Amino acid sequence: MAKFLDLAEAVAENIRDGDAVAMEGFTHLIPFAAGHEVIRQGRKHLTLIRMTPDLIYDQLIGMGCADKLVFSWGGNPGVGSTHRIRDAVENGWPHQLAIEEHSHAAMANAYEAGASNLPFAVLRGYIGVDLPKVNPKIKSVTCPYTGEVLATVPAHRPDVGIIHAQRADREGNVLIEGITGCQKEVVLASRRTIVTVEEVVDTLGAPSFNSTVLPHWTIGAISVVPGGAHPSYAQGYYTRDNSFYIAWDKISRERESFLAWMKDNVLDKTPAAFAVHAKKGSAA
Amino acid sequence: MADFTPNEIMTIVAARALKNDDVCFVGIGAPSAACNIARLTHAPQITLIYESGTIGTRPNVLPLSIGDGELCETALCTVSVPEMFRYWLQGGRITVGFLGGAQIDKFANINTTVVGDYNKPKVRLPGGGGAPEIATNCGEIFITMAMGKRAFLDKLPFITSMGHGPTGAERRALGVKSLGPTRLMTDLCVFEPDPDTKEMTIVSIHPGVTREQIAENCGWTPRYSATCFETPAPTAQELEVLRDIQARTKAAHAA
Numbered sequence: 001m002a003k004f005l006d007l008a009e010a011v012a013e014n015i016r017d018g019d020a021v022a023m024e025g026f027t028h029l030i031p032f033a034a035g036h037e038v039i040r041q042g043r044k045h046l047t048l049i050r051m052t053p054d055l056i057y058d059q060l061i062g063m064g065c066a067d068k069l070v071f072s073w074g075g076n077p078g079v080g081s082t083h084r085i086r087d088a089v090e091n092g093w094p095h096q097l098a099i100e101e102h103s104h105a106a107m108a109n110a111y112e113a114g115a116s117n118l119p120f121a122v123l124r125g126y127i128g129v130d131l132p133k134v135n136p137k138i139k140s141v142t143c144p145y146t147g148e149v150l151a152t153v154p155a156h157r158p159d160v161g162i163i164h165a166q167r168a169d170r171e172g173n174v175l176i177e178g179i180t181g182c183q184k185e186v187v188l189a190s191r192r193t194i195v196t197v198e199e200v201v202d203t204l205g206a207p208s209f210n211s212t213v214l215p216h217w218t219i220g221a222i223s224v225v226p227g228g229a230h231p232s233y234a235q236g237y238y239t240r241d242n243s244f245y246i247a248w249d250k251i252s253r254e255r256e257s258f259l260a261w262m263k264d265n266v267l268d269k270t271p272a273a274f275a276v277h278a279k280k281g282s283a284a
Numbered sequence: 285m286a287d288f289t290p291n292e293i294m295t296i297v298a299a300r301a302l303k304n305d306d307v308c309f310v311g312i313g314a315p316s317a318a319c320n321i322a323r324l325t326h327a328p329q330i331t332l333i334y335e336s337g338t339i340g341t342r343p344n345v346l347p348l349s350i351g352d353g354e355l356c357e358t359a360l361c362t363v364s365v366p367e368m369f370r371y372w373l374q375g376g377r378i379t380v381g382f383l384g385g386a387q388i389d390k391f392a393n394i395n396t397t398v399v400g401d402y403n404k405p406k407v408r409l410p411g412g413g414g415a416p417e418i419a420t421n422c423g424e425i426f427i428t429m430a431m432g433k434r435a436f437l438d439k440l441p442f443i444t445s446m447g448h449g450p451t452g453a454e455r456r457a458l459g460v461k462s463l464g465p466t467r468l469m470t471d472l473c474v475f476e477p478d479p480d481t482k483e484m485t486i487v488s489i490h491p492g493v494t495r496e497q498i499a500e501n502c503g504w505t506p507r508y509s510a511t512c513f514e515t516p517a518p519t520a521q522e523l524e525v526l527r528d529i530q531a532r533t534k535a536a537h538a539a
Binding site for chain 2: 026027028051052071072073074075077078079081082085086089090101103104105108109111112123124125126127128129130131134178179180181182184185212233235239240242243245246
C-alpha cells in the first residue's frame with residue numbers, strides 16, 4: 001500500500017547501505033531528486049543498476065555512494081563521456097568501482113524476468129561479441145524444442161526500485177506517460193519501491209483504457225517532488241534540459257569543479273530546489 | 285560543384301542508402317542525422333525507430349539523446365523498452381539498423397566499449413547499448429563513421445557488436461541469417477563487403493578525395509572495388525535540408 005512520505009523520509013526508510021538500487025527512466029523521467037537525496041543521506045556501498053547511468057549515476061558514483069555499477073550504456077547522451085564514471089573505472093576515484101556490463105536488450109529482458117518472477121531472462125543476443133568473455137553472468141541455454149542456443153542473464157531483483165512519474169491520485173495509483181522505458185518492470189521486480197511524482201490529483205485522468213498505471217498496492221512510498229526529473233524531463237510538464245546535459249561535460253570533467261557543483265546544488269539544497277524546473281504546460 | 289564539408293557528404297551519402305519502405309532502427313549522432321535527412325528528402329514514408337520505444341517518429345529537430353520528448357510527440361506510437369527489444373527488434377521487424385561507433389575493423393566489427401585492457405582500461409568508452417543485438421537482429425546494417433588512424437583499426441581491442449566476425453567468416457559460422465554490415469559510409473569514401481571474403485572494400489570515393497588521403501586515415505591497407513567510382517556530390521537541396529535541420533537543432537539545444 002503506497003504511503004505518502006517526504007522524500008527524505010522515503011529514502012531513509014527504504015534504502016540501506018549495501019542495497020542493490022535501480023533508479024530507472026530511459027532518458028525521460030529520471031528520478032534525479034531521489035538520487036540527490038541518497039547522496040545527501042550519505043548512503044554507501046550501493047550496487048547501482050540502470051540501463052543508462054546518465055548524469056544521475058555519474059553524480060552518485062562521483063560522490064562515492066556505489067561499490068558496483070550494473071549497466072548497458074554509460075555515456076552523456078549526444079554529448080560524450082560520463083567523466084565521473086570514467087574516473088572511477090580508469091583511476092579508482094573516489095574509490096574502485098566494480099562493473100557488470102550488459103547490452104540494452106539483456107538489461108530490459110532482465111527487468112522483465114524480475115517482474116515476471118522468473119530466475120533468468122532468455123534472448124537471442126550477445127552473438128559473436130566479447131562481452132560474455134568479461135561478464136561471467138552472461139550464459140546460455142539450449143532451447144528444448146528447437147535446439148537453438150540462446151543467451152541468458154539473471155533476472156534483476158533490486159532491493160529498491162526508484163522511478164519518477166507524472167502524477168499519482170490520492171490513493172497512490174501512479175500514471176506514467178510518454179517514453180515509459182522499463183519503469184513498470186522495475187517497480188514490479190523490486191522488493192521496495194519509491195515513486196516521486198510531479199503532482200497528486202483527485203483523479204488520475206488516464207488518457208486511455210490502456211494507459212500505463214501502477215496500482216497503489218504495487219508501490220511502497222510516494223513523494224511529491226515537482227521538477228524532480230530535471231535535467232531529464234516529464235512529458236507534459238517540462239522538456240529535457242539539453243543545455244544542462246551539454247554544460248555537465250565541463251562541470252564534471254575535473255574533480256574540483258564537480259565537487260563544488262555537488263556542494264552548491266545537492267549537499268546544500270533540499271528536494272524543494274527542483275520546484276523551479278516544474279512549469280506545467282510550458283512543455284513543447 | 286557545391287561547397288560542402290567531409291562531414292556533410294558523409295551524412296548525405298549515408299541518407300541516400302535508405303529507402304522509402306525501410307523500417308530503420310536509428311543510432312544516436314551521425315546515424316540520426318542521416319536517417320532524418322533521408323526522411324526529409326527522398327524517403328518521406330520511412331519508418332524511424334529509436335530504442336527508447338518511439339515508432340515512426342518524425343522529429344523537427346535532431347534529438348540530443350535517443351529519448352528526447354520530440355521523438356515521442358512526433359511518433360506514431362511509443363512502446364516500452366522491453367517491448368522494443370523483444371517484439372520489434374528480436375521479432376525481426378526491422379529492415380535496417382543504422383550504427384555509429386568509436387572503432388571499426390576491416391570486417392566491420394565495432395568497438396564502443398574500451399581501449400586497452402577491459403579490466404584496466406586506458407579509455408573507458410560508453411559501451412554497447414542496443415548495438416550488440418541491433419547488429420544481428422536487423423535485416424542489414426549500415427554504419428557511418430569518420431575515418432582516422434585511431435578509428436579504423438587492423439585489430440580491435442574489443443568487439444562490442446559483430447560485423448562479419450574477426451576473420452569475416454564468423455557471422456555465417458555462428459548461423460546468423462541477417463546480412464550484417466552491407467554499407468559503411470565515411471567522410472572520405474563508401475565501403476561495401478566483398479561478396480566472398482566480407483572484407484569492407486571501397487566502392488566509391490568522394491569528390492576531391494585521394495587514395496593517399498584514404499590510406500593515411502585507415503589502419504589497414506584498404507582494397508578497392510574494380511568498379512570504384514566517384515561518389516556523386518551532394519545536391520543543393522540535400523545540403524539545404526541538412527543545414528536547415530542542423531541550425532534548428534543547434535538553436536533548440538542551446539535554449
